Amino acid sequence: MKVKRWKLAAFLLPCLLLFALIYLIPLGMVFGSSFFEWKAGGVFNFIGLDNYINAFTNDPRMITALKNTVIWVLMQSTIHVGLGTIIAFMLARKMRGWKVLRTIYMFPNVVSAAALGVIFLNVFNPKYGLINSFISQITGNDFVKNWFFDQNSAFITVTWSWLLYTGMIIIIVLAALLAIPEDVLEAARIDGATEMQLNLQVKLPLIRTTLGTCVIVAATSMLREFELIYLTTQGGPGDLTINLPLYLYKTSMTDNNYGYANMMGVVLIVAGVITVYSINKLFRMNESDY
Template identity: 45%
Template sequence: MSHNKKWIVLFLLPAIILFSFVYAISLIVLIGTSFTDWSIGSSIHFVGIKNYIDLLRTPDFIKSILNTLIWIVLQSTIHIGIGVIFALILARKKWYFKMARTAFMIPNIISSAALGMLFLCVFNPQFGAVNNLIRLFGVKNFSHNWFMDPRTSFITVTLTWLPFAAVVAILILAEMASVDEGIYEAAKVDGASEFQTNIYVTLPMMKNIIGTATVLAATSMLQKLDIIMITTSGGPGNRTLNMPMFIYKTALSQNNFSLANTAGVYLIALGLISVVLINKIYGMGKSDV
């Protein structure tokens, strides 16, 4: 082994050890127990792929996959779109730049649990700001249970995270700051408008960072639990049930750890597929410049 390779191995070692103990072993145990029948206090029995088949026959699990997929798509498109537009606006560095950036960031720095409570108040049928606003515009005695009415529960839960794309905006802003000013000057000399510069110059150069932000946004939907738990618990019925919520209920309410771990394997698989697809779509890692 060359001297250089030894250093590479030495520097990689802490990360490898950390990964092995925190993730790799956990992952092996997770996958291993997904083929068993196991709950707290019971002995473990091998059951083959029974859990995998049972889950696919469980309506709540199918609904949780569908909801998670919809949220991944929404987060990868609308959420990213909002972040990109906001970044392009902030990049103009007008007088409102700092204030707008800070205000946009606030929902991202509040804990999800607190944010959940906040939205419960905002959408409260009696004293919530949304209903009060509608009453203010003349709809007397208006009262709508936004989170618990089956017609609005999904969209209301979605609104608790979809518009808040400050992280996406900040990532893109950071990348934009590294672009050579000469490129913009050249576009200006060629007579490009601000809109044309954004579409034909800025955005193509932001492809990789938008792809990265999309991966982050999409995979965040695979972890969404606390805000759903606080606002709807996955209800009414199973209308806002996602995979993490399903896993939580299966493990901690039903004490069925092996089935929860099987759902965890499906969740990881969905995450990997999402990441690969997004990488393909954005052609990440390849440079057009």
């Protein structure tokens, strides 16, 4: 059936208007104002690329935030997705209780970030936290470590609060694994493929685009991560666990330096576009194998 153009336009228009109003115009404002010195009290002067130049040449906190963001994006794209994929492959064998395990793995994904933050603060509390108490029990000595604020443990402790909780990745990969046509697997088995070969050389390549989706989800989640850091370390000790969204928030809310904060917003958007484009290319997302 051929749909008339005006009808198409009429139905698309509300959506396009909303998109322009909620995303496009604010995006343009963010981009435009990143070239201004815009501070509280009505300061609004065009300064060209000064915000960008200052950020990359004269702002150690910006460099730390950018570095941490990149590290977390890489860790989430590799370790997080890798772990989730391995667990999904194990669950796909449908051993006894696999559905229960799948549900358990999803628990952290259904708890709000605020609640998770409080849980982690308590688990890692230096006085009464679960981890310190457990170590004290095992060693028989009083063990005290301020996990979130010790220079040596803060980064990894914050990372812990999202890196290992792979419920979403498991669900996506598992769905893809269970959707692989049985005749493909049967053919491989007839050709003498072992279980390991079946997993690595047949199933894994077949779910390539799904893995790409997982990597995009994981990587972009780290470009947006804010709540858990804010609720636990607030970027500390010092700037050890600060990332771009948190620095953006502080620059805007505490320093009231909106132009500089919007510069960070632009950097984040550009980083997001590059990340998604690279992953699309790497996983050949627009090509299907079956």
